[in-house]
Amino acid sequence: MSIDYSKPLPLVEGTTDLREIDDAIADPMENPRHKEFYTALGIALFCLGIGIVSVLKLLLDGVGVWGNNNTVAWGFPIVNFVFWIGIGHAGTLISAILFLMRQNWRTGIARFAEAMTIFAVITALLFPLLHTGRPWLAHYLLPYPNERALWVNFRSPLLWDVFAVSTYFTVSFVFWYIGLVPDFATMRDRTTAKLKKTIYTIFSLGWRFSNRHWQHYERAYLILAGLCTPLVLSVHSIVSMDFAVSIVPGWHTTIFPPYFVAGAIFSGFAMVITVLLVVRRIYHLEHIITMLHLERMSKVLMATGLMVGYAYSMEFFIAWYSGVEFEQYVFINRAFGTYAWGYWIMVTCNTLIPQVFWFKKCRNSLVVLFIVSITTNIGMWFERFVIVVSSLHRDYLPSSWGDFIPTIWDFSLLLGSFGFFFTGVILFSRFMPVTSMSEVKAVSDCAQPTHHGGDHE
């Protein structure tokens, strides 16, 4: 062990020159790599195109083109919705929760993760809109006075979702934007191109880097981070309550809220790792998004994976302990029934495979990181699939039993959602600073005065 615990670990490698940090981060915007950019964008747009075709088919022929049927009325759309909201949570965790815990290593990855949150939430919102089959009645979800004398059902978790996800989106967006203001100001002062300068000027709000402003800024940032933390816990808890308030066996367990939150962070971190591995390579940001960041993220991945494993065991144990035959059947059916293959993929990918991160070599290997992050996402998608489908297709009354067979349109819409997400992320990385300049500069070596308690971790 060559770690010296009496010294903080370096967060930016190589350089302590602030201007070099600026240059490195602004580089993708000022010197775009057209080849890589257009290739990546092309692939994303292709997937998005498939998604658009899928949506058009859906609108033309109705929800029947999916595999949803009378018993398994919630199929891929809900699974995808929960999946994408979950991915969004990593962004807020990295931004807000690690900020509150004073984990300075978040600075290299926070901005990117927040952007991923925003695009993930937008992607997720497409599914509720489409799967109701009556998109023109979407306004029924909003509580506004109307001449029908109708109000929304505040007692329904589906409505809590509306409030939770829209609040989450709004607050994340505000938090992200506030973080971007100083960087837009830096960009404003760097560029000479007239149009870019105008745009940056408007969006930077005239930020002057005045310390009197920084004082308010820092407090606002702290408050927003403090708000985002319970918000992210609440959003996925409320999403989990879509299932847990019902009495369907396999859904009605009290541990769902923290279990879903842990699972969301788990899948979100995996997605962040996947995307960051690509981004840091393409944009040559290896000295800002360092192995330290990746190793820490893999540890968080393992920790949340183990929390998910704990939840699996508790569910299983209590299903037996409760003596409720329906619960017991659900768990046996999950492991050995029609969708057993999905269950075993889920268990393997979520609990077994991340255990490789006990070994330092694996934590520091880019290949292993990439593979495990992808299998984790697969596993987490299957977890939602198993929860939704296996509980619905065999619930209390045998007369209600029915199988769910996904159709090509289900899969194509899933692919399209990935396309939509990655298009947004790729465009973001081209036109906005991928990492927060001011935050990274603030935690680089010698960035803070020496006699006032240096850095903190």
Next chain:
Amino acid sequence: MSRRLHSVVALFKSPDAIINAAEKTVEAGYQDFDVHTPYPVHGMDHAMKLKGTKLPYVSLVFALIGFIVAVLFQWYTLGNPLGGIGSDLLMLPSWLERYPFVIGGKPLFSLPAFVPVMFELTVLFCALATAASMIMFFCNLPGNSHPLHDTEYMRSVSSDHFGLCIEASDPSFDEASVKTFLEDVGGAAIQSVRQPYKRPPSFLSSIVFFGILLAVIGGVSTKFYLIFNKVLYMAPWTWMETQKKLMPQEASLLDENKKPIFKDGRGMQRPVEGTVARGFMPYQFSKTPDQAGRLLTNPLVVNEANLTRGKEMYQIYCALCHGDFGKGDGKVSNREAAKGLRPPSLHSKKMKGFSDGRIYHVIVEGQNAMPSYAKQIKEQDRWSIILYLRALQRAVDAKESDLK
């Protein structure tokens, strides 16, 4: 030249230097000065002797407002028993009407169910207020016409230098002495910054800003309005309205090839053989009255409620033929037309010998001229009628001991 002096600025290279400079500036008595750093420098607030920010109070107030709004809104729309369509209590316009429906068996003011929305609105109000007040109120942004914009100073400070700016509005300001002071504390690139040529009047920028704010709010609202009221009612969204579906009474010919989906060509199908409607279980002892008599037992307890119910049901269904006291002299039985169809007395030995289950069988399947009453009388009520019948039998043939 003819532009007024705004301030004198200096640059520093290290955080220690700028902290030192800030402390010295405060010591020297300057009040209208500012420090510019590319990122927040620890300890600067203390060095500049800044008072704490009041932002948290604004956040707290708006959080409480959000909480109260959530509680009141939910209480008004769903959680109170007044109002609702057709209520005479309050003649409210329809768009202010409330919607107090019991959903899921939960009480009207279902506090546990209201908590998530209360939480979300608290957070939303707090976050928006924090961000908005920070920008607009505490930092007085946006403001793009500040003299420091577009200067070399700003370009350095936004990247890798730290800056100190002493403004001309300070009471002890004197250009020369300030410049000397800045040199003494170690500043470099000391410059005078002048007000820009064209300075729009200050209220104009506020107007512009509020104009932009209104435009944003208006834009977002318009966007929502357009989407929900116009866009979603246009193609391709409305394609979903016209779908292939089977209406009642239609033939099942959805297929383009005109092949019916169901063999019999119908759209509507009968329930599967052996389906049992909810609330009705098939009668196990059909055509086996003796088994019914042996195996069925009266599940009801003899109490006032059951007997009263039994009496009610008896009066409704049985008394017309069997008579009020079960003697077979009901109104229908007394008619000329029913001459040969009078029911026997229910107090005969045979009847008293019938077990409860045997009587139940008669109610369900009928006997001789009596048709089945299974469809009219629910299961529980059949048993309560039998209880009442027993009471009648005992009353008609009362013993001395019964009077006690």
Next chain:
Amino acid sequence: MSNEQIPFHEYKHSPVASSVGTLGLALIVLGAACAILTLWSDATRFWHNYLIMYMLMVSIAVGSLFYVALEYITGAIWSTPFRRVFECLASMIPWVGLLAIPILFFGGMPKLYHHWLPTHHAEASAQHGSSHGSDAADQSKQESHDAKQGAASSHEKDPIIEGKRGYLNEGFFLVRVILCFGLWYLFYYWFTRNSLKQDETGDQKLTGINIRIAAIFMLVFPVTLTMSAVDFMMSLEPHWFSTMFGVYYFAGTLVAAISLITIITVKLKEAGYLHPDIHRDSYYSLGLLMFAFNTFWAYIAFSQFMLIWYGNLPEETIWFAHRYGEGWTVIAWFLIIFHFVIPFFALLSRNQKTNPGRLLFMAKWLILAHIFDLYFIVMPAHRDGGYFHWMDVGFLLFAAGMVMVLFNRRAKQISLVPWKDPKLSRGLEFRLHN
């Protein structure tokens, strides 16, 4: 900045140490006397109070060990200067294990777990009939409670309980208790042995080893803590179940442990027994953790409640019905206000979190709140009606005395400052900026 020995008050020979020890002993004696009086008058109530005290001690001891592990695994530095406080509290683990013995072997089981114990049914039902409360109203409350619990069914075999027999049997129960304490003690031993060794050698490798031990502990801890909670508290009403129960107890444990740690740290620091360079800013993290974990507790408690309320399944709601109707309503509301609402606002601002007086007050408040929480979990299984008797305080006195005596004992054996811990200097430099 080197870690030279700065002169300060050594805890070992200080007058505070001896007075704490004496006071603790006095509280133990007084508490034990009250407890024994309770045992003579109402054995069942004695055992329920004892269980509350036992679960409180487990919370504190194992929770402190958790915080030791948490510091290592997250690489936190702010807590390093006073980590010995955590370790001293964790040293109570073997003694808390001894506390379990009366429950297991000296009559606790039949009084607490008669609903599922196979051999004691007849005995238990007889005891139900003859248990004499201090007044007739008591006894009728007890009987009406039992009637509702279906004590009569304890005469026949209950198919639901038989289904759980594989888990709820005395033998396995005992095995689990031994396993939990064995593992906890093992990890405590490993952590502290390395930590103390580092006092002599200053070897950085020891920190690395402890980090790995902490990682493994984090696997062991949730399982063992859940087992304790399920075994001792959830099985009081064996027809009821909740997957969240382990997490619920865990949340309460976090709150109780950090509160007690805060009390001891603040008191010792202000009296000069910890490293003199600890700045008040370090208190901020203690206050933050109290606030955050208390809010987490509220979130968990609410989730558990709301989901059961919403589903409205009688087999699940019965637990809350016992704790809301039948005289417990006021206490339920009191718990919400006392355990969540007031501490939330009292610890919200940064100033409140760095003010030692406020921290001490809220820390004591939160420990009481946790005791109240345990009371709310355990007591309604025993009887209807919010039920406080002045003699219940005796158990709390006993617990307080036990903590004092054991902490004192350990603190006199070791150094309260980890002088050669490599993270110490960074921990002392910790400041809240601005």
